[in-house]
Amino acid sequence: MAKDGEKSGWKEYIWNPRTREFLGRTASSWGLILLFYLVFYIFLAGLFTLTMYVMLQTLDDHKPTWQDRLSTPGMVIRPKTDETYEIVYNVENTESWDMYAQALDKFLAPYNNSVQAEKNNECVPDQYFLQEDSGDVKNNPKRSCQFNRTILDLCSGINDRYYGYQDGKPCIIIKLNRVIGMLPSKDGQAPFVTCGAKKEDSDKIGELLYFPPNGTFNLMYYPYYGKKAQVNYSQPLVAVKFLNITANQDVNIECRINANNIPIGSDRDKFSGRVSFKLRINTIN
């Protein structure tokens, strides 16, 4: 009995034919509630949109309001690795390194001399390529300097299609993250990359070769004016070639930027102003 009553009570709660109530409310009552919420949410959405719009109006189109998090630019290597930051391959097994070569091919394609020549200018090296706006008159679009693939020489992949991977002398390409308006040096001294092995691996790393020579980022590529103003900006690169790295062993390598006005990044962030990775070349010989 009681259960029946309960059941019909539920049924009646969901749809009460007598009072024409759905879930305890009449259609008009539900309608009013929905209307209220509709109006309320439209109002809220409007208010939110308005505040967001006002906020977006305060932003500069070409430079973010705050850049303090980027005072030390990040450094990244190519070929891109997974989360373990390891480049491991077997010289004899083509498939194990072919992907690295392909990745670099893809990465370097925009740096082909033909592309660069078509889009970018030749600039005066060893000095900043400043294109400041004159007051309110914007000097846009801004031009960019050529970074020709050939600068990377042995690591350009032009002569050596496999970037040295096939004979155990791999190339790693290093780039410095773009930061708008960053001038990576004072007194005209170009920043340069140095790579070294971590303590216990120092005897395994062998000889290194940097391209361009000394691993410098030429000053003419700075400052960066943002992707809106400087559409075809070519990020400068540094290639490192490991000439006789010890095979069949893990070698932990850290590369860092040497510049006289870039602060050393925090210990927490292993990728600001430096980059660490592990290189292991397996070979039967």
Add this chain to the structure above:
Amino acid sequence: MQSIDYLCILFCFQTEHKMSIEEVCRKFNTDIVQGLTNAKAAEYLIRDGPNALTPPPTTPEWVKFCRQLFGGFSILLWTGAILCFLAYAIQAATEDEPAGDNLYLGIVLTAVVVITGCFSYFQEAKSSKIMESFKNMVPQQALVIREGEKVTINAEEVVGGDLIEVKGGDRIPADIRVVSAHGCKVDNSSLTGESEPQSRSPDCTHDNPLETRNVAFFSTNCVEGTARGIVICTGDRTVMGRIATLTSGLETGKTPIAKEIEHFIHIITGVAVFLGVTFFILAIILGYSWLEAVIFLIGIIVANVPEGLLATVTVCLTLTAKRMAKKNCLVKNLEAVETLGSTSTICSDKTGTLTQNRMTVAHMWFDNQIHEADTTEDQSGASFDKSSVTWLSLARVAGLCNRAQFKAGQDSLPILKRDVAGDASESALLKCIELSCGSVRAMRDRNKKVAEIPFNSTNKYQLSVHETEDPNDNRYLLVMKGAPERILDRCTTILVQGKEQPMDEELKEAFQNAYMELGGLGERVLGFCHVLLPEDQYPKGFAFDTEDVNFQTDNLCFVGLMSMIDPPRAAVPDAVIMVTGDHPITAKAIAKGVGIISEGNETVEDIAARLNIPVSQVNPRDAKACVVHGTDLKDLSQDQMDDILRNHTEIVFARTSPQQKLIIVEGCQRLGAIVAVTGDGVNDSPALKKADIGVAMGISGSDVSKQAADMILLDDNFASIVTGVEEGRLIFDNLKKSIAYTLTSNIPEITPFLFFIIVNIPLPLGTITILCIDLGTDMVPAISLAYETAESDIMKRQPRNPARDKLVNERLISIAYGQIGMIQALGGFFAYFVILAENGFLPSRLVGIRLNWDDRSTNDLEDSYGQQWTYEQRKIVEFTCHTAFFVSIVVVQWADVIICKTRRNSVFQQGMRPSWWFCAFPYSFLIFVYDEIRKLLLRRNPGG
């Protein structure tokens, strides 16, 4: 059903009282002179066990503790914690570096439950300690006759068949069949509710063992005289024991607040599961893996759990319990604090609940006229001629036939404020006479008392015989007071204008009218008469025998009536249904006086009288008020009872026996009312237990009733009940506010996660930050809401309807989640978008960025401006967003806590004027300036 069992236990178990003494002796193998032999007694003791009530089964401490740990709200948190651990386990099994969030969350949830569990356990342990102290420590002694010798033994060793002697002041050690008695009177009030001591004698006077005079009951008190009896029942088999056993066997329902919290859990779980499942399906559709979707599901469900609420509720209840303890209300069960507030019916046989318990003389009738009594200290309000001979006689009778007297050492106090030793109505008379005629003591000294028969319920009068003031007059003056109709029966003449006139029909009629009129005002009416005993029959030195009355107690001269009133308490809530032992007329009058029957509402009888038609012709639906006589109650079927309770808004149960209380309680509960019962006797204890909240008296209450009650008035002050109701309603309101406040922040806490899943933006608010809000910044303001004072209308409101007025209802959820919560979420998101946009990530860039954003190997993630970010760099920005979102929630919660302060009133009506809000503004500005200067100096002087 329960109530019928109960009545049965009281009425149909014993036959000893109908047996002759010899039969009883034979039954127990005992002797009427020698008593039991020691060997027999020892044998019986082994057979029947000690003569003591089995204490109610105590719950082991660990069970109590576990109940606190796993009861009600805790379940929700436990589920949350288990889900968290589950999610962490899944993550640990599938990922290399699982995020610790779920693990921390699980640990924190567990900690919260355990800590609040311990807290409320200790809180309850405290009040149960006070309970312990009530238990009698002194072992009771009993005087038994065994093998012809009187020995004093421990009452526990008394066995059936023992011959026992009791005298005035003793507590009766077991149920005994009286075999001989000398002026023995027992006080059965704790058993039957009668306050008059009852005399005991060997004769069986009634079939009902409770009514018959030859049985005295366990744990009642012998007031005077001595008696000897044979023990017929011991321990749990005594009447008292049976009631106690019955009481402990009664099932009590859940407290209303427990039900509310259950309902609340249902809603929260419903919302959580609905959201969880919706987003689980969404996540699957959006292409997340099953495991990820399960983690999301758990995350959403757990995010809905208001972590801080359990602690808040516990603290709120504790605070109120403490506040009530200050007013001498001991709350045994924390949750009972609220019950009193939602009480819709208070059943009380004490009209003291409703009145001020300050009896004063209000009217008198003499010389065929009703006069208003003058209760002013300086007698400025005199409304009648004080020199009237009738008045002087009346005052003399009232002053002499009165055992009350002022306590010593109060001469400097105003008369009305002096303490009086004596019962309430005699005190009222004493004060009245003292005020108008001067010292009563002097009057009593002039008229020496020679004999007295105190008031008793059988003859319903009190008389005393005095010498007269005039030393030459050797006659004795007999004065008498009592129930007016009884007094009238004894009178043949009446004093009018100082002259004795024969009592004729006309005067009798006048008397009746005055009696009805005064009774109708809700006043207790007493009649007074006197006579000067003729000197020839009662010469000086006549020995008046009050036991065996040897003098004239009729053919007296009626003097007048005096009526007293116990003024009603000002703030009696409408919610009280009166259940009283008073006569229907009195009960109705009091009910009208205190507003239980409001003006303009009539009972069936009133309508019948007004329209001059028989009661049977009145449509019962027309009458909103109802006075039910206790004896009618017995014959009512359940349906009829429901009908009465349902169709009358204002009900008075009059002349209810304590047993009928249980029926009323059950009837009310059947209709969904929340019933409070007050009582002190053992007979009340089943009703106390059955009621949603039983209120026992700390001083006069019996142990059994205290055991059965949920709340104890330590000082027996009924006023505390009204305070209790107010506190209970207040806590309900404040809990509602606390919950509304706490729940609101749930939306800004959940929506970030939802958007994280659906539109793949970086997580705007982290788990740890959510915990900081729930257990940190939200908790203190939520608790502070428990200190909110009552809104002005709190006592004028109808009591909460448990079926409709929920602690958490759709409206509260709708406001907290749908409206305020949404606004808060928008506030948080605005801060989030501002920070990211100003750092270079415009909202358009954020949508869909999640996978790359949370990828540790992507250290050159591009923002809207073309800059590149390492993982750590963007995480720092993300944490800044968490902080900002957190701060936004805190800031919008400030507004929320202020709006939650009131439910109906404007915040400004609740004592905060707008201008006061900004008083501290310059000072908070000062803090900024001061600290900035301090930091400036620090920077200027590094190291010093």
